[in-house]
Amino acid sequence: MDKLIKARTTELRNERNRFAALAFVWGDLLLELDGDLRIVFASGASDGILGHRPQDLSGKSFIQFLAKQYRPLVTEMLRVARRRGRMDNIQVRFNQQADMLSPPVSMSGYFLPDLGDHFFVALRVAINALSPDVAASLQRDNATGLLDEESLSKVVTERLVAQRETGAEHKFTLMTLNAFDPLCQRMQQIERAELMASVGAFLRAHSVAGDTAGRLGTERFGMLHRPDVPIGELEKRIAECVRDADPTGVGIEVSSSVTDFTAELIPPGDLARGVLYSIRRFCDRQEHSFTFSRLMGQADNLVNNTFSAMQDFGTRVDQLKFDTVYQPIVRLPNAEIHHFEVLVRFYDDDGKLIPTQELVSFAEQVNMVHRLDLAMLRRNLKWISAQLDQGITARVAVNISGHSLGNPDFCRSVIALFERHREALGQLMLEITETAEITDIDMAAKWIARFREFGVEICLDDFGTGASNFRYLSAMDIDYVKIDGESIRQSTKTAKGLAFLRSLVDLCHDINVEVVAEMIETDKMRELVTKAGFDYAQGYLFGKPEADITLYWRDSVYKR
Known part of the structure; x- marks a missing residue:
């Protein structure tokens, strides 16, 4: 029995010595801690890390040398090491003289219960693993x-x-x-x-x-x-x-x-965009809310499945594999069609419609909405040209995310498209949506001014939903604003509603901007916005989005 104990002890000491040798190859300081986390042995560059010579460390609490904010972390890591036998590499900092902190220090080690429940810890001045x-x-x-x-x-x-x-x-x-x-x-x-x-x-x-x-x-x-x-x-x-x-x-x-x-x-x-989206979706619903068929239900691997959705989305967008529908915007009070807003429609592999708002949210969060916006412009410029060849001069408004306006490459690509399709630009409008806030308003205003040089009119969507809209209106040269449909709906419920809407309309008219009322679904709402002085209206009362615009023709000839 004594021989077995002696052999086992020798084996453990050899293991400790091997760790010590390897630790000095890897690190700058080796510490042995007892079960109470007191230092029983120290060797190496302790002056530069702990601010004390090795011979002065014996018997002192290791935890006391740590900067206060790292003490709970290290205490828990050492507790985990008791169970797992080792401690993964972590970064910590130590207190030094004159209230100074040490540089970041990498710390790793392991726990040997057969050697007095001691910890063996290696420290080295860290080169931060993060960029x-x-x-x-x-x-x-x-x-x-x-x-x-x-x-x-x-x-x-x-x-x-x-x-x-x-x-x-x-x-x-x-x-x-x-x-x-x-x-x-x-x-x-x-x-x-x-x-x-x-x-x-x-x-x-x-x-x-x-x-x-x-x-x-x-x-x-x-x-x-x-x-x-x-x-x-x-x-x-x-x-x-x-x-x-x-x-x-x-x-x-x-x-x-x-x-x-x-x-x-x-x-x-792509990974950086996918990780943030995955974390947000996992927090929101503990599953993906935006799906093609691969992402239905709980994802087996959130990041990889997000990336699969990004690849699918990018392929469909770049190859124009999506549908478009057109909803009329009419002039008040006679309800004559002025132009159409074009809306995108995506379907999953089972043929089920993906809600547009969900789609746009996904595209913005993974920084791909500019690809969708550019694809919509490509498709509709071709569509306008085809309509002109048939003698139809229907104007369409294509949505552009505020997020895309912050992307110079996207804006330059828009200019290049305009250069190639000048014959169609008289029938094109751009509608700036605020699902994502415009962070650099001055730069966005410069790009909008460039777009208007081609004769393209600009509409600001969802005006009235936030204070940022008023900043946009004052900074950008635009032609139309759309008053948010929910604001109009709420205005029908109060005696002050008409005065509120009229004040918004008057503000816009004073700076030569025409006003569109969104989501008009009842005669009561139509009467309200007409009295308030709106120039145009959009909503199911006048027509739902349709793939075929000829459904709205009255005399088979488009009237402006």
């Missing part, structure tokens, strides 16, 4: 120390790209702490801060590289992690932590949803 641009742009939730939504998507993208060489697979967990926000509001500030820091530490400690976790709402959190992370156990630990902090001792319910997050060979630019 400088990404690292500099990261934003965190102050309470938990976790990344915000967009920052999390950036880091997840970087981690997925970095892990391709290893063939690693990842899971993404959305964790909901039900009724967490009301509980925090009831707590004292100090206790609330401690609880928030603890929740953040739990999630970071189990995430890839110890820092791929984020706060996605007041009660929702997300993290990218290895498949073997015990989510059920993590749920219980967080629930216990919250219950202990709850003054009533009741606590909350913690629930999780897990999906695959593997990147395969997705190009980095």
Whole structure:
């Protein structure tokens, strides 16, 4: 028996020595910690990292050297190491003299229960694995120390790209702490801060590289992690932590949803867009809301399936594999057709119509809406030319997302299209939609001015839905505005409605802009907008979107 014990002890010491040798190849400082996380051995460049010589570290608590914000994270990581036997590489910082912090330090190691429950930790001054641009742009939730939504998507993208060489697979967990926000509001500030820091530490400690976790709402959190992370156990630990902090001792319910997050060979630019969209959709409904047939229901791998949808969407758009329908806009009060708004129609592989708003939202979030807008322009310029060949001079308004106006390549492509189709431009209008806010109004105004030089009239959609509309109206040279249909509907319910609408119309008329009323569906709404002085109206009262515009001809000749 003594021989067996001696042999086992020798084996463990050899393993420790091998780790020490390898650690010095990899790192700058090796520490051995006892079960209470006190330093029992130190060798290496401790002066530059911890601010003390190796011989001065013995018996001191390792945790005390850590910067305060990293103590919960490291404590939890070491607890995880007790179970897993090792600790993945994480980045931390240490306190140094004169209230200075050390540079970022990479920390890894493992736990040997047969050697006195000791930890063996290797430290090295880290070269940040994230690109400088990404690292500099990261934003965190102050309470938990976790990344915000967009920052999390950036880091997840970087981690997925970095892990391709290893063939690693990842899971993404959305964790909901039900009724967490009301509980925090009831707590004292100090206790609330401690609880928030603890929740953040739990999630970071189990995430890839110890820092791929984020706060996605007041009660929702997300993290990218290895498949073997015990989510059920993590749920219980967080629930216990919250219950202990709850003054009533009741606590909350913690629930999780897990999906695959593997990147395969997705190009980095597309991957970045797909990751953010995937996280948002997973948070919104825990599944994709925009689907072709591949994305029906819960996705097996959210990122890969998002990318499949992006590829499908891009192919259909670039090859003009979509339908268009036309809805009339009529002049008031005689209801004579003035022009048509052209609307896109996509169908999934089962022939089911995909709601247009859902489609546009998807395209904007994955930064592909400019491809749709350009495809619609290509298709309709050809359509106008074909109509002119038949002696039909129908004017059409093509929707352009405000998001697209912020893309110089898109705007230059529009100019190139106009140059090639000058004969059709007299029948073309552009309708600027505000599903995505225009971030650079001055630049957008310059491009709109260029478009108008070709004789193309411009309409601003959904005017009146937000303060930004008024900024657009003052900065951009436009010809028409559309008053949001919901504003008109609400105006029919109050005695002040007519005065409100008339004031909007008068404002527009004062600057030589004509006004269109949207979503007119009843005679009462038509009467209201006519009295308010609207120039045009659109809605089911005058006609639904149709693929064949000749359905609206009265004398088989289009009247302007």
